[in-house]
Amino acid sequence: MDLVNHLSDRLLFAVPKKGRLHENCLDLLRGADIQFHRHNRLDIALCINHRIALVFLPAADIPVFVGEGRVDLGITGQDQVAESQAGVEELMELGFGKCKLQVQVPEKGPIQEPKELIGKNIVTSFTLLASEYFAKLEAEGARSGDDGEERGRKEGRGGGGGREGELNLDVLEKTTPRAVSRTGKVDGIVTRIKYVGGSVEAACALGVADGIIDLVESGETMKAAGLKPIATILTTGAVLIKSKHPSNPALVKTIESRIRGVIVAKKYVLCTYNISRDKLAVATKVTPGKRAPTITQLEEEGWVSVSSMVDKSSIATVMDRLEEIGAEDILVTQISNSRSTGGV
Ligand SMILES: Nc1ncnc2c1ncn2[C@@H]1O[C@H](COP(=O)(O)OP(=O)(O)OP(=O)(O)O)[C@@H](O)[C@H]1O
Numbered sequence: 244m245d246l247v248n249h250l251s252d253r254l255l256f257a258v259p260k261k262g263r264l265h266e267n268c269l270d271l272l273r274g275a276d277i278q279f280h281r282h283n284r285l286d287i288a289l290c291i292n293h294r295i296a297l298v299f300l301p302a303a304d305i306p307v308f309v310g311e312g313r314v315d316l317g318i319t320g321q322d323q324v325a326e327s328q329a330g331v332e333e334l335m336e337l338g339f340g341k342c343k344l345q346v347q348v349p350e351k352g353p354i355q356e357p358k359e360l361i362g363k364n365i366v367t368s369f370t371l372l373a374s375e376y377f378a379k380l381e382a383e384g385a386r387s388g389d390d391g392e393e394r395g396r397k398e399g400r401g402g403g404g405g406r407e408g409e410l411n412l413d414v415l416e417k418t419t420p421r422a423v424s425r426t427g428k429v430d431g432i433v434t435r436i437k438y439v440g441g442s443v444e445a446a447c448a449l450g451v452a453d454g455i456i457d458l459v460e461s462g463e464t465m466k467a468a469g470l471k472p473i474a475t476i477l478t479t480g481a482v483l484i485k486s487k488h489p490s491n492p493a494l495v496k497t498i499e500s501r502i503r504g505v506i507v508a509k510k511y512v513l514c515t516y517n518i519s520r521d522k523l524a525v526a527t528k529v530t531p532g533k534r535a536p537t538i539t540q541l542e543e544e545g546w547v548s549v550s551s552m553v554d555k556s557s558i559a560t561v562m563d564r565l566e567e568i569g570a571e572d573i574l575v576t577q578i579s580n581s582r583s584t585g586g587v
């Protein structure tokens with residue numbers, strides 16, 4: 244099939260081709276009834292029931308394609324959006340891929356604070372965010388008289404920072420092309436930021452880094468590598484992003500609305516219970532609903548039935564509380580899909 248010619252009138256929607264976000268994205272597409280058939284090894288799949296083509300790309304590249312306007316919609320991490328500095332519009336958080344970007348150092352080593360890493364070697368996949376972080380730290384150090392550049396020199400790590408406004412060639416030479424071309428900001432900082440694409444946690448043990456900047460969710464990877472966190476640069480989660488001028492705004496709206504419906508359905512359950520009218524005000528404080536609870540008069544005098552959306556993560560506590568208040572016949576129902584105009 245001539246795929247390229249089939250793409251011209253389709254909305255392009257980028258999805259991580261592998262890694263931590265991939266499976267959740269496929270679930271989301273299923274929930275939104277975006278049907279497709281992906282041929283073996285092909286990174287483009289035409290949707291069967293919409294004028295959409297899915298493009299399977301590395302999560303890190305998705306903001307770039309969407310920012311350039313080549314792709315209309317995409318799913319990636321907020322960390323990748325921040326790192327790419329692409330001009331994209333964030334439509335909604337998707338509720339998965341939650342983790343932190345943290346500065347990590349050897350657990351048994353001497354370093355306790357990020358500023359002690361000034362002038363040393365840092366390995367990361369997030370060279371722009373790392374450069375910005377250390378540039379700020381160095382500036383703060385310089386203001387408070389704690390000159391990291393000087394410290395870098397004393398430790399024989401070059402330091403080499405040029406005069407203000409000059410390009411620091413020593414750093415440029417030793418920093419990856421990705422950091423330089425993407426940021427243009429590495430000049431002037433004495434901390435050496437080096438790019439690696441994966442297994443960042445191995446860098447300290449291999450003697451390549453004094454500290455790393457990497458994503459942490461459970462902390463298992465960090466622990467297994469003998470590292471500890473000393474600072475959090477950002478917290479991140481998966482997001483739906485949109486280009487500034489999508490090719491088919493009406494279809495973008497439809498997809499956005501469907502995805503929001505799936506997210507809301509995943510996030511909430513429907514809680515229904517019976518309660519005597521005199522306890523209603525207290526009970527509805529516990530289950531205020533997304534907009535407001537639905538109250539229905541029961542045939543039995545003085546009793547009502549309440550129906551409310553409740554955040555799934557707090558449902559057990561809510562049920563305990565309702566029972567204490569005197570609610571009866573408390574039922575919890577899963578929501579399989581939803582539509583609403585409000586936020587998630
Ligand atoms: N441990 C994690 N827990 C939750 N979300 C994560 C985790 N690691 C990464 N992510 C999110 O997933 C995005 C993609 O990371 P991932 O490591 O899966 O990338 P990848 O390089 O495309 O895949 P792989 O590591 O398999 O090569 C990250 O930018 C982040 O938003």
Ligand SMILES: O=P(O)(O)OC[C@H]1O[C@H](OP(=O)(O)OP(=O)(O)O)[C@H](O)[C@@H]1O
Binds near residue numbers: 443464
């Ligand atoms: O805190 P944890 O739950 O252990 O997760 C953190 C790990 O997950 C990510 O890597 P991933 O396993 O996706 O592989 P990668 O190192 O090849 O990027 C991240 O880069 C960490 O290494």
